[in-house]
Amino acid sequence: MAPVVARTRAELEEARPRIEGTLALVPTMGALHEGHLSLIRQARRSADAVAVSIFVNPLQFAPGEDFDRYPRTFETDLQACAAEGVDLVFAPGRDVMYPDEPQVTIKSGPMGEIVEGAARPGHFDGMLTVVLKLLNLLRPDVAIFGEKDAQQLAMIRRMVADLNVPVRVAGGPTVREPDGLALSSRNRYLSAAERETAAALSRALRAGEDAAADGPDAVLGAAGAVLDKAASAEPPLALDYLVLVDPLTFTALGGDRTGPAVLAVAGRVGATHLIDNVSLHLGKEH
Structure with a gap:
């Protein structure tokens, strides 16, 4: 059965109350692969219903990074979600997530300025901002992120704890190619x-x-x-x-x-x- 697809705030506000029981959210930027699908399966085991968000977040890309060429494969992603029994796909455009230039955003603090944050200044500010927006919009009981992005996962857990966000954050194991390369x-x-x-x-x-x-x-x-x-x-x-x-x-x-x-x-x-x-x-x- 095909999932309900919400592209706007109004469509999401109509679809969300129809979900009964607990909800697990898997936030993604699309171009879904087996790593994402493993998170979706984990979500299915964790809650009564599963939502997947698909949004390439411009705030976490620095100038000169690959925002414009980042793979966008929505129809294929939607088919994969249907095959995994996803109940709701939230696929907003930039104008939905950021109707105006954001004035108030999340600051990742010292933890966001080291390791990957030192290599990509501002990346974690943008990541945390969009994750918090998604958590507020979809109100899941659990949100699942891949352990391949270990610093991201640690920072989301810290944000949820520091800001008292009512969601459980879970990590999913890294899925690898036969040669060991982590799926990305x-x-x-x-x-x-x-x-x-x-x-x-x-x-x-x-x-x-x-x-x-x-x-x-x-x-x-x-x-x-x-x-x-x-x-x-x-x-x-x-x-x-x-x-x-x-x-x-x-x-x-x-x-x-x-x-x-x-x-x-x-x-x-x-x-x-x-x-x-x-x-x-x-x-x-x-």
């Missing part, structure tokens, strides 16, 4: 040769994970060795960052730190910016 809508930009280079990101994370028992320096050393080789590949990987961080604050870890951590990496292959991460446990006592 941007993967379609990659040529065959670029894709081969990009697979070094996940190999680096696995190497770091294997070294976790020996501490932070060993983790970063093992992962860095893989990325050094990729920097000499053809085409090369241009590393943006490789960091070992606290899962809650994304501040850097080092020394003799033990316990939970996130190893995060980002780089560019050709013109494509790719991110990945893995959760691990530092120290031998785990």
Whole structure:
């Protein structure tokens, strides 16, 4: 059965009260792939009804980034939602989400200025602003985001806690290609040769994970060795960052730190910016 499609505030306000029971929301920018579909399936297990939002948010793209060429495949996305039993698709245009130039937005704070935030200034301000708007518009009981965007997920959880937003935030596991590359809508930009280079990101994370028992320096050393080789590949990987961080604050870890951590990496292959991460446990006592 095809989902109800709401493109305007009025259509959403008509459709939302018809949903009975609990609602799980999966916010997306479209170009749906198996990673998104896994989140939709998780949403189905988490609530009585499922909503998917499809909106390419201009506030989280800096000048010169890929907003204009970001893949937009609405009809295919709608078919995928129908196949997964989605109840409601909210697909607003820019004029619906931002009828006027926003004057009041979310400020991500210090956490939004490190790691991916340092590589993409203002990105998390725009992301948090649109997520809060979507949560207010759809009023879900649970919202599900991919763990591939680990810093995004941590920041959304922080925003919900700090602003007392009445929603439960859940993460969904990263889905990978057979070569280990994390699924992303941007993967379609990659040529065959670029894709081969990009697979070094996940190999680096696995190497770091294997070294976790020996501490932070060993983790970063093992992962860095893989990325050094990729920097000499053809085409090369241009590393943006490789960091070992606290899962809650994304501040850097080092020394003799033990316990939970996130190893995060980002780089560019050709013109494509790719991110990945893995959760691990530092120290031998785990």
